[in-house]
Amino acid sequence: xxxxxxxxxxxxxxxxxxxxxxxxxxxxxxxxxxxxxxxxxxxxxxxxxxxxxxxxxxxxxxxxxxxxxxxxxxxxxxxxxxxxxxxxxxxxxxxxxxxxxxxxxxxxxxxxxxxxxxxxxxxxxxxxxxxxxxxxxxxxxxxxxxxxxxxxxxxxxxxxxxxxxxxxxxxxxxxxxxxxxxxxxxxxxxxxxxxxxxxxxxxxxxxxxxxxxxxxxxxxxxxxxxxxxxxxxxxxxxxxxxxxxx
Amino acid sequence: xxxxxxxxxxxxxxxxxxxxxxxxxxxxxxxxxxxxxxxxxxxxxxxxxxxxxxxxxxxxxxxxxxxxxxxxxxxxxxxxxxxxxxxxxxxxxxxxxxxxxxxxxxxxxxx
Numbered sequence: 001x002x003x004x005x006x007x008x009x010x011x012x013x014x015x016x017x018x019x020x021x022x023x024x025x026x027x028x029x030x031x032x033x034x035x036x037x038x039x040x041x042x043x044x045x046x047x048x049x050x051x052x053x054x055x056x057x058x059x060x061x062x063x064x065x066x067x068x069x070x071x072x073x074x075x076x077x078x079x080x081x082x083x084x085x086x087x088x089x090x091x092x093x094x095x096x097x098x099x100x101x102x103x104x105x106x107x108x109x110x111x112x113x114x115x116x117x118x119x120x121x122x123x124x125x126x127x128x129x130x131x132x133x134x135x136x137x138x139x140x141x142x143x144x145x146x147x148x149x150x151x152x153x154x155x156x157x158x159x160x161x162x163x164x165x166x167x168x169x170x171x172x173x174x175x176x177x178x179x180x181x182x183x184x185x186x187x188x189x190x191x192x193x194x195x196x197x198x199x200x201x202x203x204x205x206x207x208x209x210x211x212x213x214x215x216x217x218x219x220x221x222x223x224x225x226x227x228x229x230x231x232x233x234x235x236x237x238x239x240x241x242x243x244x245x246x
Numbered sequence: 247x248x249x250x251x252x253x254x255x256x257x258x259x260x261x262x263x264x265x266x267x268x269x270x271x272x273x274x275x276x277x278x279x280x281x282x283x284x285x286x287x288x289x290x291x292x293x294x295x296x297x298x299x300x301x302x303x304x305x306x307x308x309x310x311x312x313x314x315x316x317x318x319x320x321x322x323x324x325x326x327x328x329x330x331x332x333x334x335x336x337x338x339x340x341x342x343x344x345x346x347x348x349x350x351x352x353x354x355x356x357x
Contacts (some may be wrong), residue, residue: 168301
């Protein structure tokens with residue numbers, strides 16, 4: 001077993017709020033420079049930049065997890081993470097089906113572009129990606145788990161777009177794999193304020209929108225190898241795999 | 247004024263919690279952020295919202311609200327409805343938008 005560093009919440013230039021410097025190549029290089037072993041690519045309501053980043057990261061020995069930071073109907077941000085290209089495509093279909101067709105206005109929100117490994121623009125995404133999906137948090141959680149993914153409510157203690165700001169508290173029957181807390185937050189504060197949470201797995205990530213933020217905040221995991229399956233076990237605390245800390 | 251009086255006056259749909267229709271109404275609160283409702287609503291308020299997640303009922307119960315009004319034709323999720331019956335706090339519905347229904351409730355309560 002070894003300790004691996006993972007930053008599971010990274011935006012790219014595809015997110016309207018993602019800086020133009022957040023290209024696939026720059027993200028991979030920054031993760032490498034920070035000695036991050038696993039990164040998850042989590043644009044707002046889109047998984048489209050996962051494959052190109054995995055392709056670029058593989059030769060450098062960095063594991064790339066596919067994903068998205070979805071906005072639920074209740075406007076709570078949740079990380080949805082996947083291992084395989086087949087899972088990613090199915091989840092992307094689910095997003096496409098449930099994202100309102102309201103066009104982005106780049107002047108107000110920023111550009112939403114898909115690029116290739118050389119930063120060439122392949123496509124501009126029309127619908128505004130920061131909108132809420134038409135489906136609620138329970139439906140999304142069930143879909144993610146049906147596909148074999150991980151469901152992690154994001155920055156739960158932030159005053160905007162978090163499960164606690166939108167729903168008041170973490171629904172007791174919500175099957176989350178971990179809860180992401182804000183990087184400044186002391187975990188014991190969260191646990192004392194929300195004492196109904198029974199020993200949840202807490203993690204921290206960068207939520208990077210700018211290149212210097214990639215890998216700045218990460219969580220360490222004890223695992224046999226840096227894979228999605230091992231990460232799943234670590235979040236559940238199975239077979240000696242565990243979250244070491246942040 | 248009771249919840250049933252508001253139902254009649256505004257022709258609201260009663261989804262659930264019928265046994266709570268005799269609850270007394272004391273003002274109202276309008277917000278879709280449940281954290282905000284938890285902090286700022288008062289006992290006996292009518293709560294107008296578009297959120298239909300089950301946590302809505304937990305907060306209505308905690309704050310002892312009179313009833314919940316869902317706007318724009320939104321319906322409660324199945325487990326939200328079930329909890330409304332258990333808690334005896336009605337969930338009501340209207341096709342009106344928030345601005346319109348709140349204006350009418352305000353007039354009704356203050357007339």
